[in-house]
Amino acid sequence: MAKFDSGVIAAIKSRLDIVELVRRYVDLKRAGGRWMAPCPFHQETKPSFTVHPDGYFYCFGCRASGDVIDFYCQINGLDFREGLTQLAEELGVELATVKPDPEADARRRARSDSIKMHSLAGEFFRANLDAPSGKIARDYIVSRGLSPEVVSAFGLGYSLDDWHALEKHLRARGFAPDRAAAAGLLVKNERGNVYDRFRGRLMFPIHNLSGQVIAFGARTLTGNDPKYLNSSESPIYVKGDHLYGLFQARRTIAHKKTALLTEGYTDVLSLHQYGFTNACGVLGTALTPHQVRRLGGFCSDLYLVFDGDGAGRKAALRSSEMILEQGLKCRVVLLPDGEDVDSLLQTQGADAFAQLMESAEDGLKFCLRTVGRTSTREMVDWVHKFLSGLKNPEWKSSLISEVALNIGLNEQDLRKRLQASTREAAAASGGAGSGGGNQPRRTAQSTRGEKLDRQLMRFAVRNPRFVRELESRGMGEALSTPFANGLWGKMVTQPDADIFALLTEPEKRYWVECNLDGPDSEEQVDKEWCDVCEHLSRVQLNCQKRFTIDALRRAQMNGDHAEVQRLLQLQQEILGRLDEQH
Known part of the structure; x- marks a missing residue:
C-alpha cells in the first residue's frame, strides 16, 4: 500500500461527512444515533448496513467496513490512492505531501488527465449540439421524441464531422494529441497520424458513479x-x-x-423520459458479472428487457443465468416482434410497457422453459451445470428447490445427483476441496490464544490512549497470533497517524467491529484496564519463569553453584507472585 502523510488524510476526512457522502449512493434511514440501509455491497432485503456519524460504516451481513474514504473507494471500484486523489480534487486538498511512488504517480496522472480531457470533451460536444453545425443532431433528437430535459440530464452532445476538431480543442487547453489518444478520445494510426475518434455523431456521455464523464457512446x-x-x-x-x-x-x-436493464442508449433515455427512471443499459457488450455485482449493490431484483427474437432470447438466457448465479432475482420482459423499447413507448405509451413488466416471466422459469424446448437430456445437463456453478450454499439450496419444482423432479433425488457429481469432480481433481489431507488442525491452545489476543486488542483498539502504556507493559510479548501482532505493530509504530490508511481489509473490519457499541463508561474502562494489566503481568512472570528455568539448567551443567542458588531463589519469588495473582 502506498504511504500517505497522515495530515493529508486527516484534512480530507475533516471536510467529509460520512452520512452525507453515503447518501449519494444509499437511501439511509435514521435508527437512534446511527443510520441504517440495505447494504450496497451485497444482496439483501433487510437493512444490515450501518453508518456511524463518528466516521465508520459496517455491514452485519457481509461485514464490509471502513471509514469514509474506504466507502468511497469500494462503492466506486477505486484503490485507496485513486479514491484519495479524487476526493482531494473534489475537496481542494493539496496532495503534494504524499510520499513519492513513481508508478502509482504515473497511473494517477494518467487517470487525472483522462478525467479532465473527458470533461472538456463532454462540454465541447454539448456546445456543438447547440451550435448551427449541430442541427443534424438536434433534428435526429426531435425525430426520436427525446425531451430537452432528458437530453440535458444525460448530457447529450454532437461531435463535428471533422477529423481534428476535438484534437484542436484539447491541444488549445494544454493536452497533447498522444495523451488524448491514450485516453481513448483520439486515434493514432500505424503511420503515427492522430485524429478524432468520433466524427459526425450524436454523443452519449458515460458517467461513473461520481458523475464524472469517463467514456462516450456515439x-x-x-x-x-x-x-x-x-x-x-x-x-x-x-x-x-x-x-x-x-x-x-x-x-x-x-x-x-429494482432496476431495469436494457441494451440501447436511446432505450435508456426513453425509459427515463416515460417515468422509468430506474433504467440503465449495457455498453455494447454482453452483460458481465462485474456489471451484475455493481447493480447488486443497489438492488436485489432486475427486469431484463430484450427483443423477442431469437437473438434476444439467447441474450436473456445468458443474462438470467449470470444474475441468478450472483444471488439476485430477475424477470424477463420480451418485447413484441418488430418493437424495441423506444418504439413501444413512443407509439403505445408508458402503460403498455408497464403491462409488459407486470407479465414478465421469472428469470429461473424463463431459463428452464427456454432450455426445455430442446430435449430432456439437454435440460438436465443445463440444470446440473447451472446448479453446480453456484458458489453460495444459501443461493444454491433455494434454487435447487425451485428447479426441482419447475422441472418435475424429486428434490431429494436432484440433491443426491448434485452431491454425486460434486464427489466425482473432486475425485477427478485429486480430492481437492474434500476437506481432508493437508489442512492444519486447530488445537484448543491455538483457539485460546486467538481468543486472548482478540480480547487484548479489543481493549487497545477501543482505548488507543493506552497504547504507549501497554507497550511498556509488554503487550507485544503477550500476543501470539500473526493478525494481532500485525495490527499491534501498526498501532505502536504509527500511534498518532490515521490508522485506517495503514490497515488491511480484515484489520479494518475488526477495528470497526470493536467500536460498534460506542464508548465504554470510565468505570468499565478502569475495570478492563486492571484485567489487562493483570494478564500482561502474568505473561511477563511466565516469560521470566521460562527464562529462569533455562538459565538454571545451564548453571547446573556448568557447576556454578552460586548462580544455581540465586536462580532457585528467583524462581521461588516468581512462583510466589504467580500464586498471588491466582
Whole structure:
C-alpha cells in the first residue's frame, strides 16, 4: 500500500461527512444515533448496513467496513490512492505531501488527465449540439421524441464531422494529441497520424458513479459505419465494468430496490423520459458479472428487457443465468416482434410497457422453459451445470428447490445427483476441496490464544490512549497470533497517524467491529484496564519463569553453584507472585 502523510488524510476526512457522502449512493434511514440501509455491497432485503456519524460504516451481513474514504473507494471500484486523489480534487486538498511512488504517480496522472480531457470533451460536444453545425443532431433528437430535459440530464452532445476538431480543442487547453489518444478520445494510426475518434455523431456521455464523464457512446448521423461506436478502454474506463445511465438511475434503483436493464442508449433515455427512471443499459457488450455485482449493490431484483427474437432470447438466457448465479432475482420482459423499447413507448405509451413488466416471466422459469424446448437430456445437463456453478450454499439450496419444482423432479433425488457429481469432480481433481489431507488442525491452545489476543486488542483498539502504556507493559510479548501482532505493530509504530490508511481489509473490519457499541463508561474502562494489566503481568512472570528455568539448567551443567542458588531463589519469588495473582 502506498504511504500517505497522515495530515493529508486527516484534512480530507475533516471536510467529509460520512452520512452525507453515503447518501449519494444509499437511501439511509435514521435508527437512534446511527443510520441504517440495505447494504450496497451485497444482496439483501433487510437493512444490515450501518453508518456511524463518528466516521465508520459496517455491514452485519457481509461485514464490509471502513471509514469514509474506504466507502468511497469500494462503492466506486477505486484503490485507496485513486479514491484519495479524487476526493482531494473534489475537496481542494493539496496532495503534494504524499510520499513519492513513481508508478502509482504515473497511473494517477494518467487517470487525472483522462478525467479532465473527458470533461472538456463532454462540454465541447454539448456546445456543438447547440451550435448551427449541430442541427443534424438536434433534428435526429426531435425525430426520436427525446425531451430537452432528458437530453440535458444525460448530457447529450454532437461531435463535428471533422477529423481534428476535438484534437484542436484539447491541444488549445494544454493536452497533447498522444495523451488524448491514450485516453481513448483520439486515434493514432500505424503511420503515427492522430485524429478524432468520433466524427459526425450524436454523443452519449458515460458517467461513473461520481458523475464524472469517463467514456462516450456515439451514433452515426452521416451514414458512416459502424452505426454505433464506443470509447476504447482507457485508464478510467473498462467496458465491462460500467452501465450506461446508472449514475442517473442509482437513486431510484436504491429506493425501489429494482432496476431495469436494457441494451440501447436511446432505450435508456426513453425509459427515463416515460417515468422509468430506474433504467440503465449495457455498453455494447454482453452483460458481465462485474456489471451484475455493481447493480447488486443497489438492488436485489432486475427486469431484463430484450427483443423477442431469437437473438434476444439467447441474450436473456445468458443474462438470467449470470444474475441468478450472483444471488439476485430477475424477470424477463420480451418485447413484441418488430418493437424495441423506444418504439413501444413512443407509439403505445408508458402503460403498455408497464403491462409488459407486470407479465414478465421469472428469470429461473424463463431459463428452464427456454432450455426445455430442446430435449430432456439437454435440460438436465443445463440444470446440473447451472446448479453446480453456484458458489453460495444459501443461493444454491433455494434454487435447487425451485428447479426441482419447475422441472418435475424429486428434490431429494436432484440433491443426491448434485452431491454425486460434486464427489466425482473432486475425485477427478485429486480430492481437492474434500476437506481432508493437508489442512492444519486447530488445537484448543491455538483457539485460546486467538481468543486472548482478540480480547487484548479489543481493549487497545477501543482505548488507543493506552497504547504507549501497554507497550511498556509488554503487550507485544503477550500476543501470539500473526493478525494481532500485525495490527499491534501498526498501532505502536504509527500511534498518532490515521490508522485506517495503514490497515488491511480484515484489520479494518475488526477495528470497526470493536467500536460498534460506542464508548465504554470510565468505570468499565478502569475495570478492563486492571484485567489487562493483570494478564500482561502474568505473561511477563511466565516469560521470566521460562527464562529462569533455562538459565538454571545451564548453571547446573556448568557447576556454578552460586548462580544455581540465586536462580532457585528467583524462581521461588516468581512462583510466589504467580500464586498471588491466582
